Amino acid sequence: MDTSSTPLEPSSSTAPPDSRSTLVGRCDRCGKTAAELNEPLKRCAGCSLSTYCSKECQRASWVLHKFGCRSKNVKFDHERTARATLPGQGNALWDWVQAHKYALEHMARAALFLTGSGATAAMAADRAVIFPIALGTSGSSSSSGSGFSSRPGDNDPATTFxxxxxxxxxxxxxxxxxxxxxxxxxxxxxxQCRERSEAECTPAPGKMFCPTFVGYVPVIFLVAASGVTLAHCYNIYHMLGECDNPLAPRARALHEDVMDVCFEAVNSGYVLKSPDRWARPQAPLVCRFKKSQKEKIWKLRPVQWDWDRDVSEVISADATARRLKVQPPTTMWGEYNELW
Incomplete structure (x- = not known):
């Protein structure tokens, strides 16, 4: 587990307020105010949002804060975030999660399997897959230029976050x-996931049951700065003919590649859809949302796509330098889908 934390820096009256603690000037960990401490609070240098009275309090909070903290090289527009109403964010977040269902679900599976503890052991504990996210920067027809509009229908569902x-x-x-x-x-x-999993596994007349089904894993989408969260769940399966504890080297490489590709696809605004079971190669369909000029609604349209040729459209320059572990991409997707 990563126990490191980002440095602290002096708090400034012009720094963006934290949604939970800095409005009342309290330490995020112990709740003490600057007046009680007789000294100013310090802000996390990583996100400039959370405040702490000491390095000890920041270190104790890191197990939680690391999911919402960000590196300073990530551009973050606090004014734009403040203009986006919380109800608007909540509705847009649900649309975004539904749009990217395929990619987010496979990222959640990869996060679970890459722990190395095995699906059964991982699912037994009170643990969840945490997605730290932020408002996107494009895809809106908002006249404010903020990149996010609270009006229904203004935002591209795939790029809002x-x-x-x-x-x-x-x-x-x-x-x-x-x-x-x-x-x-x-x-x-x-x-809730345990209850749903038990119901899924309860025999009933005419009910079909998948023998590789493990259960439902909790998934939390956490929006930085605003504190908006969405609790969701995805189903988890044992891999066919594979031992997931420990994860075999080839299976680990496939999960890491799928994590990388899905991460880049989501942040590039590409929507991945489950392939037809008879399609060859067994790679996801690639789509984008396009706004109908006549009906003024966002419609998902397929993109002309060849995974082996066009993967550079998804993978960033840094990731391309590292390259996928399993090449070519159609082989990677084919082998990955055969795991299930």
Missing amino acids: RILSKPEFSPESLVRTDPRHLGKLVKEQKA
Whole structure:
């Protein structure tokens, strides 16, 4: 588990306010005010949002804060975030999650399997896949130029948000260390997933059951700065003929590649759709949303796409330098889909 944290810097009256603590000038960890401490609070240098009274309090909060923190090299427009109403963000977030269902679900699976603990063990604990995200920067017809509009229909459902970093499987300690906020949400969503999984596995006349089904994993989408969250769940399956504890080297490479490609596709505004089961190669369909000039609604349109030729349209320059572990991309997708 990553226990490192970003440096602290002096708090400034012009710094953007944190949605939870800095409005009242309290330490995010212990709740003490600057007046009680007789010294100014310090802001996290990584996000300039959370405030702490000491390095010790920041370190103790890192197990939670790392999911919403960001590197300073990520551009973040606090004024734009403030203009986007919370109800508007919540509705747009649901549309974004539904638009990217295929990519987000496979990223969540990869995050779980790459823990190395195996699907059964990972699913038994009060843990969730955490997606740290932020408002996107394009795809809106908003006249304000903010990149986000609270008016229904203005935003491209695929570009309203972006993923700040690859999702992580939360530590078990999160429920204990943050019982009132994110930890509480994880515990509640896990209980719902268990109930849903048990119902799925309960025999019934005429009911079909998949023998590789493990259960539903909680997934939390956490919007930086605004504090908007969406609790969701995705189904998890054992891999066919594969031992997932430990994950075989080839299977690990496939999961890492799928994580990279899906991450870049989502942030590039490409929507991946499940391929037809008889299609060859077994690679996802690639689409984009286009706004109908006549009906003024967003419609998903397929893109002319060849995975082996066009993957550079999705993979960023840095990722291309690293290259996919399994080449060519059609082979990567084909082998990955054969796991299930």
